Amino acid sequence: MANLLAISDLQSGDIGEIFDVADSMAEINRRRIPKVPTLRGQTVATLFFEDSTRTKLSFDTAARRLGADVMGFSVSSSAVKKGESVRDTIETIEAMGIHAVVVRHRCSGVPLQISRWSDAAVINAGDGWHAHPTQALLDSFTIRNRFGSLDGLNIGIVGDIVHSRVARSNIEAFTKLGARVTLVAPPTLLPARMDWPVEVSHSLDDVLKALDVCYLLRVQNERISEALFPSLREYTALFGLTSRRADQLGPDAIIMHPGPMNRGVEIAGEVAERPNSLVTDQVANGVSIRMAVLFLLLGSPRESLIGSDGEHGDSVSAAPVSAGEGGGSK
Amino acid sequence: MTQSQVPQGRTSEDIVIKGGKLIDVRGERAGDVLISGGRIVAVGEDLDAHRVLDAGGALVCPGLVDLHTHLREPGTEEAETIETGARAAALGGYTAVLAMPNTTPAIDSASVVKDVLELGRAAMIDVHTSGAITVGRSGEQLAPMAEMADLGVHMFTDDGSGVQSDALMRRAMEYATGLGVTLAQHCEVAALSAGTAMNEGEWSAKLGLGGQPAEAEELMVMRDIALARLTGARVHFLHMSTAGSVDLIAAAKASGLPITAEAAPHHFTLTDACCESYDATFKVHPPLRTSSDVDAVKAGLASGTLDAIATDHAPHTPESKELPFDEAPPGMLGLEYALALAFTELVDGGTMTDADVIARLSWQPAAIAAMGEHGRPIAVGEAANLCIVDPSATWIIDDSGGASRSRNVPYVGRTVRGKVRHTVCAGEAVVIDGEAQQ
Incomplete structure (x- = not known):
């Protein structure tokens, strides 16, 4: 794995390997001082052409906990505002010496374009409507931690599928890991044509009882002006996870949301606080997953995850290692 | 004044084109062609002249005519100029092109038409221009079509976008009948294509790019x-x-x-699957469609439903094509590839003959654009606008962009059949053995 651009770049075995490493990272994250020197001397640039506080913070935290230096880059204070091209921007940053670049862009495909222009490992932190692979990995990791496996689970993804990079990546990840995925949305929020291995329903009430995972997507106000649905009120009436609907979920079913939530729209405020809502688990797992991805892309194949103070080293030294950039062991 | 005069300053010597197979609207036959003073003066056996162009094993056809060329001048000369676009056309076997009016400023008045024709007179081949239907191509007010028609403009279009207003298009058509000119439409309902970058289908769903349905085109055709x-x-x-x-x-x-209709080489060669790379070289309007659309376009050309192959040659600088797919401008090069792509996709990969392809590249478009000196029979007295193509030569398309100032070539690496050997425009050999002579 030289880059992480989309879930389609990964085999299901690769995902299992990422989860195994993320388990070790989660152990590090539970320590009193959650920091190891594994990526000391490596520089990770975060290149967010589109604002995203939480994803940027999560990658920043992940890189720092592995001892990497983080070079932040935000568009509002940069040359991009003066008309600099993406290519010139990446070539400028690369000239300063970076090992990985984490990219967020409002346009689909930009991380792939950047990978053609850069020798650094490129990690897609969300591009347009296309992909958000680390979100899908942390979501799958969260489900796997709860159920042991995704194999055979019924997962409903509810809401604005067509405009959602989270939906696209999760559809790929969930189905690759053996889950049955049902997309629940009005036809206007689904692609007009698609060849994905999923079921489609236009009624949340019809599918609710059978779900092991109810995954809600953020709904945006601007879709009303595009005539994709009449009002937030009608959306909530049909597709919102209200308290009444949440009561109908099975006893083991869980509720997920990538954030930020519109409480009272796609999810009732009270429902978000229920014990079977795993929204904060998703955020915590996000750091572990991003640490695992950075480690697998940048870590030397011979290097193990020895704790910085040595005392916890044994518990994680068995973490699988992978041939990342510069690795030659495969 | 016509648009088809011999360019000033050209001195043409007598030329004989020897040993080729002649193909024109009258059919196919063997023969040499003797050219003097810009005209064909003899057709027959064993003709001779000081200058000999070898046509052994080659087809000798009326020069190709492109109904749809973006020359980018005035306004975007970093992407193409009339000079460079005309050179690319000559290398592609064309003796005449029709410039599209979506320049800056738009070709929407007599003064801009005059400027373009004046620049065209120095070019290697005949440069005709279309005129805009509406002022500034903004779809709001009729452009002065009569003053442009007086300068020889025969086709009017707002190409780059369609005329959205039903009422305005109705009046434009009525007005055009009074002038005897033809209106050409870029069929795209803007309300259905707004915010899109490709065809709507399984690929747009997968790639997370906004897609426009086929109906955005078809509604305006209707x-x-x-x-x-x-x-x-x-x-x-x-x-x-x-x-x-x-x-x-x-x-x-x-x-x-x-009514008449054209198709572009990319629409019978490429599908929306090409967008998978997010390489904006594959972004074009109308967008690349599905394989069943490709098959329908090929069948339409074969049946004659589609009268002409037109390149929609649309140069863009490398920087602009490196923008994100959503933001990059649409369009791809075509002039140097159209003939070979047509032989490869429509003859070898379809049901047409080489002669059918030449018809749709030469005399049929010439008739649509009322270019009286082009697409004519290869006969004594006709203007010597000819294309000599080796139909058996295969070559691999590279990324150089050829003579164009741009290099947005979506066919890189493809092996194609058919190579232009010579192009003769107004009696002058402007391409000899695949080399432009200016």
């Missing part, structure tokens, strides 16, 4: 067929890209309407 019926105007449909459009054109022609 409307303009209805308005052509209402007004009696001659309407030419630009770059038809969908199976539905081909069916609509076929039905309208069967009902006797005076």
Whole structure:
């Protein structure tokens, strides 16, 4: 794995390997001082052409906990505002010496374009409507931690599928890991044509009882002006996870949301606080997953995850290692 | 004044084209062609002249005519100029091109038409221009079509976008009938294509790019067929890209309407799967469609429903094509590839003959654009506008962009059949053995 651009770049075995490493990272994250020197001397640039506080913070935290230096880059204070091209921007940053670049862009495909222009490992932190692979990995990791496996689970993804990079990546990840995925949305929020291995329903009430995972997507106000649905009120009436609907979920079913939530729209405020809502688990797992991805892309194949103070080293030294950039062991 | 005079300063010597197979509207036969003073003066056996162009094993055809060329001048000379675009055309076997009016400023008045024609007179081949239907191509007010028609403009279009207003298009058609000119439409309902970057289908779903449905094109084809019926105007449909459009054109022609239509090489060669790389070289309007649309376009060309192959040669700088797919400008190069792609996809990969392809690249488009000196029979007294192509030569398309200032070539690495050997325009050999002579 030289880059992480989309879930389609990964085999299901690769995902299992990422989860195994993320388990070790989660152990590090539970320590009193959650920091190891594994990526000391490596520089990770975060290149967010589109604002995203939480994803940027999560990658920043992940890189720092592995001892990497983080070079932040935000568009509002940069040359991009003066008309600099993406290519010139990446070539400028690369000239300063970076090992990985984490990219967020409002346009689909930009991380792939950047990978053609850069020798650094490129990690897609969300591009347009296309992909958000680390979100899908942390979501799958969260489900796997709860159920042991995704194999055979019924997962409903509810809401604005067509405009959602989270939906696209999760559809790929969930189905690759053996889950049955049902997309629940009005036809206007689904692609007009698609060849994905999923079921489609236009009624949340019809599918609710059978779900092991109810995954809600953020709904945006601007879709009303595009005539994709009449009002937030009608959306909530049909597709919102209200308290009444949440009561109908099975006893083991869980509720997920990538954030930020519109409480009272796609999810009732009270429902978000229920014990079977795993929204904060998703955020915590996000750091572990991003640490695992950075480690697998940048870590030397011979290097193990020895704790910085040595005392916890044994518990994680068995973490699988992978041939990342510069690795030659495969 | 016509647009087809021998360019000033050209000194043409006598030329003989020897040993080729002649193909024109009258059929196929062997023969040499003797050219003097810009005209064909003899056709027959064993002709001689000081200058000999070898046509052994080659087809000698009327020069190709492109109905749809973006020359970018005035306004975007970093992407193409009339000079460089005309050179690319000559290398592609063309002796005449019709410039599209979406320049900056738009070609929407006599003064801009004069400027373009003046620049065209120094070019290697005949440069004709279309004129805009509306002022500034903004779709709001009719452009002065009569003053442009007086300068020889025969085709009017707002290409780059369609005329959205039903009422304005109706009046434009009525007005055009009074001038005897043809209106050409870029069929795209803007309200259905806004915010899109490719065809709507499984690929746009997968790639997370906004897609426009085939119906964004077909609805305007339907409307303009209805308005052509209402007004009696001659309407030419630009770059038809969908199976539905081909069916609509076929039905309208069967009902006797005076309409014509063209297809672009990329729409019979490439599909929307090409967008998988997010390389904006594959972004074009109308967008690359599905394989069943490609098949329908090929069938439409074979049946004659689609009258012409037109390149929609649309140069863009490398920087602009490196923008994100959503933001990059649409369009791809075509002039140096159209003939070979047509032989490869429509003859070898289809049901047409080489002669069928030449018809759709030469005399049929010449008739649509009323270019009286082009696409003519290879006969004594006719203007010597000729293309000599080796139909058996295969070559691999590279990324150089050829003579164009741009290099947005979507066919890189493809092996194609058919290579232009010589191009003769107004009696002058402007391309000899595949080399431009200026």
